[in-house]
Amino acid sequence: MYAMNRWYVAAFAWELQDKPVARTLLNRPVVLFRTRNGQVAALEDRCCHRSLPLSCGTVEQAGIRCGYHGLLYEPGGQCIEIPGQKVIPAKARVVSYRVVERNQIIWIWMSEEAGSGPGFKAGAEPDSESDSEPPEISAHDDPRYKYGGGVFHYDAPYQLIHDNLLDLSHLGYVHARTIGGNPKLHMAAPTKVESAGEQVRVVRWLKDSEPPATYAAAWPFKGRIDRWQEIDFQVSYLAIWTGAVDVDSESLDDPGRGGFHMRGFHGITPETETTTHYFWTLASNAHPDRPDVSEMVCRQTEMTFEEDRLIIEAQHRNICRFGSQHGLDIHVDAGPNRARRIIERLTSREPG
Ligand code: FES
Ligand SMILES: [Fe+2]
Known part of the structure; x- marks a missing residue:
């Protein structure tokens, strides 16, 4: 469906x-x-x-x-x-x-x-x-950013990938080597979830935190950072804008804020009911003192997505082994659950 x-x-x-x-x-x-x-x-x-x-x-x-x-x-x-x-x-x-x-x-x-x-x-x-026209993914043609990307094939259904991308609390546990950092901080980050029509938006702030490895390598932060994660879910793709500024230097509400930016595009196209094509790109800006970091950021992003793939495929194998019963919900599931309700509504109305 x-x-x-x-x-x-x-x-x-x-x-x-x-x-x-x-x-x-x-x-x-x-x-x-x-x-x-x-x-x-x-x-x-x-x-x-x-x-x-x-x-x-x-x-x-x-x-x-x-x-x-x-x-x-x-x-x-x-x-x-x-x-x-x-x-x-x-x-x-x-x-x-x-x-x-x-x-x-x-x-x-x-x-x-x-x-x-x-x-x-x-x-x-x-x-x-x-x-009549597909969405515009403007970061690909924005001179402030350089981007790269790739295609992953998943032996897992597309909704497990939606779940993963709408709940970035997993960064602390799954991506400790790159964009993760302190797991407790990730799990406790204030999170705002909104939905309208076929869209879900999740915003999380991690203020006054240590820069994780990829951020520290990419941008000359002075010390601690204020970090944001803005996830915009549409049925066939997600746009995820993450980044950070020096602590207390700028408002995380300002759409024109500076600092280090990572703009992710995630095209999630079902192949079958149990397999998925995952088309990803990552666009980042470079500090004038570190002009060549975009490729490194992209490589590390690919590594984090490989970490996700291992987790999600193992999760899918286990769901098959134990049956498809839904586990309990915790506080991090609000965004994923709203997306699931949208897909349920659309697939019950529209035969696939
Ligand atoms: S030309 Fe295509 S099968 Fe004969
Ligand atoms: Fe991840």
């Missing part, structure tokens, strides 16, 4: 070079490719002739050519060439998905109707004007 009729991350722009990429998204096998003209496309990953995955084929100027008998498909899914045959039947086509490349992210519109048969152009008409 998935929340449908919305934009999900299908890939990063840099993944689509000269070869097709096969990816199952919300249980649907999709081939993603960039034609030699630069156009990005997403088709059902199955040739309409004898069902070879189109991802076994090759990318050409005009589209993708099947690797078995050479049928050529344009980005809209229509077959435009059958080698050795003049007539191309109208039904020689495959499902195409609406895709948009924005801020180096390839977004795919996943609607309920996709899969209703060959020739259906999935999500050609998003429901409203606000759906």
Whole structure:
């Protein structure tokens, strides 16, 4: 069960070079490719002739050519060439998905109707004007930041990743070597949780604290710091803005505050009900005295996400072993539980 009729991350722009990429998204096998003209496309990953995955084929100027008998498909899914045959039947086509490349992210519109048969152009008409474009992830194109990122595959359902990202109290225990620090401080941090519509916002402040290792390496803080974590959850992605200023130097309410910033993007796209694609980027600013730290920050972030993956996959294995009963709730679960209620509401209304 998935929340449908919305934009999900299908890939990063840099993944689509000269070869097709096969990816199952919300249980649907999709081939993603960039034609030699630069156009990005997403088709059902199955040739309409004898069902070879189109991802076994090759990318050409005009589209993708099947690797078995050479049928050529344009980005809209229509077959435009059958080698050795003049007539191309109208039904020689495959499902195409609406895709948009924005801020180096390839977004795919996943609607309920996709899969209703060959020739259906999935999500050609998003429901409203606000759906017509995918969200803007401005940190990717903001000259104040440098960013890097990657794709993790999780053997765990997407909601366990939502839980993890909406509850950063785990930093003290899981990420002690990088962005963590004192576990007791993390567990006791004042936390504000708000939700409206399909969004949840969690804000946590860790005032007058020791800079954790990554922060100390990235920014020349004078001593102790005031630290913030602002988590914005949407159904298919989260934006997490974290950072710190020297203690008592600036208000953590000021949207233009200085100091060290880490802006995380987390595209959480279900692969199946029990596996997930996790597309992440981390953008950070560099102090003039330490101009080259962004790569180090990104590497350490990748290490922290690997730590999360180990925890979440172990958690999933154990949930399978012991059954899916929900454990008890504690104070840190307010944000994750609101997101779960949103997903429950959407998936009970929208068949996935
Ligand atoms: S299976 Fe694709 S051309 Fe025959
Ligand atoms: Fe984490």
